[in-house]
Amino acid sequence: MYHQLSRTLLKKLSIDVKLIHNRSFVRIVEVGPRDGLQNEPVNVPTKVKIEFIDKLSETGLKSIEVTSFVSPKWVPQMKDSAEVYSGIKKRDDISYPVLVPNVKGMESAMKVGVKEIAVFASASEGFSQKNTNCSTQEGINRIKEIIDIAIKANIKVRGYISCVVGCPYDGQVHPSSVTKVTEALLSHGCYEISLGDTIGVGTRATIESLIKDLLNITTADKLAIHCHDTYGQALVNICIALExxxxxxDSSVSGLGGCPYARGATGNVATEDLVYMLNGMGIDTGIDLKKLVEVGRYITDFIKKATCSKVNNALYSKYSK
Structure with missing residues (x-):
């Protein structure tokens, strides 16, 4: 039944289903342990974080962003980054990237043997100043320092760009601003750029316009999509990216996370909802949805927060019987 519903939705969106099925695997980058938890007011003990990540490793996910090597002064939830990374059970077939904001964070990450990092820039000057206290160009220069160190150490680097559609300070962001930052990060050595709709204002038209502009300077295999679901458009926007x-x-189990600067922000697109949709489209993710639902409920129960995943709400009672 849900297979037919997904196909109907795609037809309404004028998306070529055959085109999507020609490349029928999607890699999901689970960002719940980092992006999902970093702004949560409830302190999550190291032991719980480790168990959370280990449970995610059993679902079939191939990329799990573990933590952020950032100053605990700015992000107290990530103060145990080294302990968390060292404590998880690492599988050879799974990538466990960590976010690194500066050279000091890079050095700390290297001490515990990280094999992949993520760096972040903003397409918006206002957000860059607020989030990192520097201009977009200054941020790119800082990132280059980090990437140079990583490349010498044979560490993979993934790039994030925030506010690819809209900014809480500057308003609408033009695609050319995103393209400029993307081109810089790729030239400096990022193997992939994740396009973050940080405040969740993207629509089909704005995401399509953005991707078209980006494809003038790079190829789709160098890009990832990271949608927040503030206005309920995340799955639609992901479909456009697939097209x-x-x-x-990128997604977060149970829809954890969200930008603290976004009015009414409801978090990242939920991994459970994303997997359910992709299953309905005949696209493989390699993920066990039942296990994923259980992990989503595990962490939301601990932080005493209702799941933001509609699929988790719909299936948890069925799976828990």
Missing amino acids: YGIRVV
Whole structure:
């Protein structure tokens, strides 16, 4: 039944289903342990974080962003980053990237043997100043320092760009601003760029316009999509990305996370909802939805927060019987 519903939705969106099925695997980057938890007011003990990540490793996910090596002064929830990374059970077939904001964070990450990092820039000057206290160009220069160190150490680097559609301070962001930052990060050595709709204002038209502009300077296999669901458009926007050949999607189990600067922010697109949709489209993710639902409920129960995943709400009672 849900297979037919998904196909109907795609037809309404004028998306070529055959085009999507020609490349029928999507890699999901689970960002719940980092992006999902970093702004949560409830302190999550190291032991719980480790168990959370280990449970995610059993679902079939191939990329799990573990933590952020950032100053605990700015992000107290990530103060145990080294302990968390060292404590998780690492599988050879799973990537466990960590976010690194500066050279000091890079050095700390290297001490515990990280094999992949993520760096972040903003397409918006206002957000860059607020979030990192520097201009977009200054941020890119800082990132280059980090990437140079990583490349010498044979560490993979993934790039994030925030506010690819809209900014809480500057308003609408033009695609050319995103393209400029993307081109810089790729030239400095990022293997992939994740396009973050940080405040969740993207629509089909704005995401399509953005991707078209980006494909003038790079290819779809260098891009990932990272949608927040503030206005309920995340899955629609992901479908647009799929139409244009993007096959990497960031998401957070149970929809954890969200930008603290976004009015009414409801968090990242929920991994459970994303997997359910992709299953209905005949696209493989390699993920066990039942296990994923259980992990989503595990962490939301601990932080005493209702799941933001509609699929989790619909299936948890069925799976828990």
